[in-house]
Amino acid sequence: MYTLSANQYGKGEIHLVRIYRDSPRHEIRDLTVTTALRGDFADAYLTGDQSKVLPTDTQKNTAFAFAKTHGEGAVEDYAIALARHFVESDPFATEADVDVLVDAWDRVVVDGAPHDFTWVRRGPERRTVGVVASGSGAEARVEVTGGVVDLVILKSTGSEFHGFHKDAYTTLGETDDRILATSLDVKWVFGAVPADWDAAFDAARTAMVSTFATWHSLALQQTLWQMGQAVLDAVPSISTVTLKAPNKHHFLYDFTRFTVEPPIPNENEVFHADDRPYGMIEATVSR
Numbered sequence: 001m002y003t004l005s006a007n008q009y010g011k012g013e014i015h016l017v018r019i020y021r022d023s024p025r026h027e028i029r030d031l032t033v034t035t036a037l038r039g040d041f042a043d044a045y046l047t048g049d050q051s052k053v054l055p056t057d058t059q060k061n062t063a064f065a066f067a068k069t070h071g072e073g074a075v076e077d078y079a080i081a082l083a084r085h086f087v088e089s090d091p092f093a094t095e096a097d098v099d100v101l102v103d104a105w106d107r108v109v110v111d112g113a114p115h116d117f118t119w120v121r122r123g124p125e126r127r128t129v130g131v132v133a134s135g136s137g138a139e140a141r142v143e144v145t146g147g148v149v150d151l152v153i154l155k156s157t158g159s160e161f162h163g164f165h166k167d168a169y170t171t172l173g174e175t176d177d178r179i180l181a182t183s184l185d186v187k188w189v190f191g192a193v194p195a196d197w198d199a200a201f202d203a204a205r206t207a208m209v210s211t212f213a214t215w216h217s218l219a220l221q222q223t224l225w226q227m228g229q230a231v232l233d234a235v236p237s238i239s240t241v242t243l244k245a246p247n248k249h250h251f252l253y254d255f256t257r258f259t260v261e262p263p264i265p266n267e268n269e270v271f272h273a274d275d276r277p278y279g280m281i282e283a284t285v286s287r
């Protein structure tokens, strides 16, 4: 005998674009929305009875409809409205997830003037918004997370790595001046609702980026600890932040193997940017 221990279902990566065209200067919002419902859905798996299953196609339709009807506030307001709608209107859903990836677009500048309705996609960095809604009435609960994925950042000095533990397999040289580069995947949990979702995101992102730049690093581990604290300092409504950071290694290219005369110096100027393998450094910092 086996047990269906857990199940959820929803629509993955609903890519929707909302244009705000109430004035000649349009605005754009580019969202990739993933929904998931949990609740009384075991029969759909165990017996094939779909009578309690709101199709994922309907979830997709609702995501598009809410982009119009609940799209005026921050992305968080949209995601909260959509998640609450699922738990409040679907008698079989007890919990709903709405996860959103936000693609940013930069307004094009033509002859020094910002253009009204043309943008160039920024990237690969994307802001993330996650909502888990459950219960209803007095029991209604909403948990909101924010974050960023694929925030690629590099500093060309101000990073050291030495004094590490060595064994018979250790070949890595010690360094007091190296490139430090990563692609950050960061998620933070809101313990309270901030006054302004967008301002909270901007403050958290600025805290991370400026700390990465200014903290003289003795290891990516130490930098992540500093960045996590900076996020908590910058945004009082964030209770916990989890940072995942691949160490994108840049190896000094060894010109000493060449026989050219005169020898070519390489004083931390030419590197082999290795895309894999990478170190994977992770930390969660909490209040």
Ligand SMILES: O=c1[nH]c(=O)c2[nH]c(=O)[nH]c2[nH]1
Binding pocket: 161, 172, 218, 219, 220, 221, 247, 279, 281
């Ligand atoms: O900042 C670093 N942390 C490590 O744990 C590590 N390991 C390694 O090989 N290089 C680095 N760099």
